[in-house]
Amino acid sequence: MTDATFSDPAAARQSVPPARAGGLRLPLQWLGVAPFFIFALMFLIFPTFYLVVGAFQNDQGEFTLANIASLLQPSILAAYWISIRVSLASAVLGALAGLAISIAIVRGGLPRWVRSATMTFSGVASNFAGVPLAFAFLATLGRLGLVTVLLRTWFDINIYGLGFNILSFAGLTLTYLFFQIPLMVVIITPAIDGLKKEWGEAAATLGATQVQFWRMVVIPVLWPSFLGTVILLFANAFGAIATAYALTGSSLNIVPILLYAQIRGDVLHNPHLGYALAFGMIFITGLANVFYIWFRTRSERWLK
Amino acid sequence: MKPSRFWAWLTFALGAAYFFIPLIATFEFSLRMRRGEYSFDAYRVVFGDVRFQETFAYSTIIACFTIVIGVLLVVPTAYWIRLRMPQIRPVVEFITLLPLIIPAIVIVFGYIRMYGSNSPLPFLATTRGTDVLLMIGYATLALPYMYRAVDTGLRTIDVRTLTEAAQVHGAGWTTIIVRIILPNVLIAVLSGAFLTFAIVIGEFTMASLLNRPAFGPYLQNIGANRAYEPAALAVISFAITWGCMSVIQVLARFAPKSANNPN
Amino acid sequence: MSETFLSIQGVRKAFGQTTVVKDFNLEVARGEFVSFLGPSGCGKTTMLRMVAGFEEPTAGRIMIGGKDVTNLKPNQRNIGMVFQAYALFPNLTVSQNIGFGLKVAGASKAEITDRVKEMLSIIKLEGFGDRYPYQLSGGQQQRVALARALAPKPKILLLDEPLSALDAKVRISLREEIRAIQKKLDITTIFVTHDQEEALSMSDRIVVMYDGKAEQVGTPFEIYNRPSTKFVANFVGTLNVLDGTVVDPATATVRINDRDISLKKGQLNGAKAGDVLSLALRPEAIVLGKQDGRDTNLGGQISDVSFLGSVIRVRVGLGKNAVSLDTFNSPASPPPVVGERTEISFSSDDLLVLH
Structure with a gap:
């Protein structure tokens, strides 16, 4: 339908001057974006909404807070807690490491090829997640992994004897860093580029030390994009399941894995508790997103 | 000058070590299938596996359809918003960012509940329908990247002037989009397409929960049951991702440069 | 001419094999406005950056007020500098930008407030103190940059093509304004430009530079009417x-x-x-x-x-x-x-x- 309208040259020519196309043609204008909105509603917003509503209903379809209350049972709380810890740790560590690498390649006076190689690699690694990533880390730091074996034979260090386990909080965090750090590099490098060399020179001529310049200009300028990216990385890790599932099976009890098991086999014996579990995930990432938007607008207040 | 360069090199070296050691280790591990010597046996086994061929082919086809859906959805929308409705831009941008916030597992959970065999729109009642739903789900996952790529592409060309110039010559809307706008943002669309491919090809969650024989669940299955093949598969996957990103980089060199942003 | 305040003695600068400034000598009197005029790549900006301390001379020395500053860092030289691209700190308001130099020097709040107020009135932007740089026009931003450079009472003011990013009209009015403020504060100023009209209209003296050398040093009148080399004659005015x-x-x-x-x-x-x-x-x-x-x-x-x-x-x-x-x-x-x-x-x- 919409296509037919738009391919009619006569209609198109009538609506040429955008100024005149305003009020009268409003419904026709909306036809242009209708497919997008219908798609978004049907396959993004309604399905999510369906779960959110379900989280507040009992089997009879009546309103209840019982499902949300059931989230407070120890095993589910523990799942949320470890998910938040892994996501937060990998987001913060990934952001700091990514920031350091970004500053090094933009500001460190390294040859040009270092920067372009790093950016290319980051583009690849930030998209290298999921099951294969888990394989790579099992081959590296698993019980028979190359690094594990070399540390044992060369330096007589048995990392598993020291309490390390790839199937743990530390192991999962270390694995997630493989896509978190590059994602940070990809996102934050433009922001570092935005730090003008002249700012540093202006600060120097005004008598500021490097430390003063960083404290008064660099950190305040970078802070919103840094924090915004941390939150994005957090959401990125919080919803990830494939890596963790392939790495640990279901031995590590994080929320996405719990939800996965619930969808497959109703392990919680209450469909509405599954909805509540999903609602909890959206709630946490949504909360993070509110911060993200807030910091974005702050960042934009300064930078144009 | 000197000390800062030292720290820069050190940071870079540490980063490089963190990223290259797992890749080297994985590659080394993948060569160890034959006892006592290095060989490509694991790769031979993987490539010879019928299920590998089937699932990879299935995921490739799904990825291609996903790209088509994504392009049809994003290009006209982004174009129309640039041309006529800049005021709803923030809303659309917000929606395209939602898939980064709503985890894939939640989206697919919603699909399973909403589009089951007893629902008014029973996508899941048939295999074909499930395939379509999987493509739609993937198009949703790729939406943030596709929209961003296309919108950036449109920003570098002057959409309004091009459109008006075409209209002066009597072109209709289909002609404008197909003959004028699409070729000019082709590079951007292709970048989005390859990124979509990289995301979709090994996706696990949606395919697994919709019970489709895709590459992601196959990988997971091999991982749970085999020793050396997973390492070989990881290397192959990394190569595929690398290939997609390289194509995007090469494409970027052909992209039209904007007047106000020559770099 | 009064006593020498800035003295550049036999300065040379080489980057690897290329020498960009060759044996540069100049004496600038206190309160004098001197322009470095030349095409891009003539070494004028490099010379200015050596005065600022961003580049180290390969040979020669630079004295300010009788003190050898050749090996001092930029933040120890007490200079004010204005850049082509304004370089205002985007996260600070106009007042905070102007007060930056005083703040890092540890001045008291009252002192900073007074000085900022004074500078805002000098650049005629009273009432703009709470705005952010992006809310100002290019000309306004450059005036703030000037005020920021002058607020800590520097010994020397360095202007690196401060007008080239601006519209023609703003350029001319700001040209007059900069000159008026410079005269009022009687501050020794080096002004780098490739625009002969700017140099001729603003300067006490002009140094015409070409290929790393000072081709001619003289008043605008001398430079225009008695060019000593073919290059100067060609570069300054139509000939x-x-x-x-x-x-x-x-x-x-x-x-x-x-x-x-x-x-x-x-x-x-x-x-x-x-x-x-x-x-x-x-x-x-x-x-x-x-x-x-x-x-x-x-x-x-x-x-x-x-x-x-x-x-x-x-x-x-x-x-x-x-x-x-x-x-x-x-x-x-x-x-x-x-x-x-x-x-x-x-x-x-x-x-x-x-x-």
């Missing part, structure tokens, strides 16, 4: 160059086309009979037609006429030479016509031999 053959060195007679012309004495610099010289002549020194008081005239043909509003620029072919000249537009008389035979006249004293 006609005529070929003349030396006829008699003793009487300083040269031949242009078919006419023998006597130059002012002492210009030939030892040229022998038969040598071909380049003789410079400003467009404004030439008039169309015969005129009293100008001793030389040459015949030619009008080859081009451009109407520029208040003046008309006419190009006249004179055999193998050609000159441009300006005549005032007058509604009463019709403009010259291309192809017309004409005569030009000038005073032989205005001919300048270029070396």
Whole structure:
């Protein structure tokens, strides 16, 4: 339908001057974006909404807070807690490491090829997640992994004897860093580029030390994009399941894995508790997103 | 000058070590299938596996359809918003960012509940329908990247002037989009397409929960049951991702440069 | 001229194999406004950055107020600098930007507030103190940058092409404003520019630079009217160059086309009979037609006429030479016509031999 309208040259020519196309043609204008909105509603917003509503209903379809209350049972709380810890740790560590690498390649006076190689690699690694990533880390730091074996034979260090386990909080965090750090590099490098060399020179001529310049200009300028990216990385890790599932099976009890098991086999014996579990995930990432938007607008207040 | 360069090199070296050691280790591990010597046996086994061929082919086809859906959805929308409705831009941008916030597992959970065999729109009642739903789900996952790529592409060309110039010559809307706008943002669309491919090809969650024989669940299955093949598969996957990103980089060199942003 | 305040002695700067500043010497008096004028790549910005301390001279030394600052870091030199791209800190308000230098020096709040207020009134932006840089126009941003540089009372003000990013109109008004503030505060200033009009209108003295060397140092009047090299003559203002053959060195007679012309004495610099010289002549020194008081005239043909509003620029072919000249537009008389035979006249004293 919409296509037919738009391919009619006569209609198109009538609506040429955008100024005149305003009020009268409003419904026709909306036809242009209708497919997008219908798609978004049907396959993004309604399905999510369906779960959110379900989280507040009992089997009879009546309103209840019982499902949300059931989230407070120890095993589910523990799942949320470890998910938040892994996501937060990998987001913060990934952001700091990514920031350091970004500053090094933009500001460190390294040859040009270092920067372009790093950016290319980051583009690849930030998209290298999921099951294969888990394989790579099992081959590296698993019980028979190359690094594990070399540390044992060369330096007589048995990392598993020291309490390390790839199937743990530390192991999962270390694995997630493989896509978190590059994602940070990809996102934050433009922001570092935005730090003008002249700012540093202006600060120097005004008598500021490097430390003063960083404290008064660099950190305040970078802070919103840094924090915004941390939150994005957090959401990125919080919803990830494939890596963790392939790495640990279901031995590590994080929320996405719990939800996965619930969808497959109703392990919680209450469909509405599954909805509540999903609602909890959206709630946490949504909360993070509110911060993200807030910091974005702050960042934009300064930078144009 | 000197000390800062030292720290820069050190940071870079540490980063490089963190990223290259797992890749080297994985590659080394993948060569160890034959006892006592290095060989490509694991790769031979993987490539010879019928299920590998089937699932990879299935995921490739799904990825291609996903790209088509994504392009049809994003290009006209982004174009129309640039041309006529800049005021709803923030809303659309917000929606395209939602898939980064709503985890894939939640989206697919919603699909399973909403589009089951007893629902008014029973996508899941048939295999074909499930395939379509999987493509739609993937198009949703790729939406943030596709929209961003296309919108950036449109920003570098002057959409309004091009459109008006075409209209002066009597072109209709289909002609404008197909003959004028699409070729000019082709590079951007292709970048989005390859990124979509990289995301979709090994996706696990949606395919697994919709019970489709895709590459992601196959990988997971091999991982749970085999020793050396997973390492070989990881290397192959990394190569595929690398290939997609390289194509995007090469494409970027052909992209039209904007007047106000020559770099 | 009063005592020297900034002294640049034998400064050289090389980046690897390329020398970008060669043996640069300059004495600047207290309160003087000196411009470095030259095309891009002539070394003027590098020289300025050595004064600021961003680049270290390969050889030579720089003294400010009698103190050797060659090895001091930029933040120890007490200088103020204004950049082409404003370089205001985006996260700080106008007031915070202006107060930055005082704050890092540990000045008290009251002191900073007073000084910021004073600077805002000097740059005529009272009431803009709480805005952010992006809320200001380019001209306003550059005025804030100037105030920021001046607030800590620097010994020297360095301006690195501060007007090139601005619109033509703003450029001219800011040019006057910068000069007025500089005079009022009596601050020693180095101004880098590639725009001869800026340099001529603002400076006490101009250093014309080319290929890492100071070609000529002098007042705007000297630079414009008595360029000492071909480069200076070409770079500053529009210039006609005529070929003349030396006829008699003793009487300083040269031949242009078919006419023998006597130059002012002492210009030939030892040229022998038969040598071909380049003789410079400003467009404004030439008039169309015969005129009293100008001793030389040459015949030619009008080859081009451009109407520029208040003046008309006419190009006249004179055999193998050609000159441009300006005549005032007058509604009463019709403009010259291309192809017309004409005569030009000038005073032989205005001919300048270029070396």
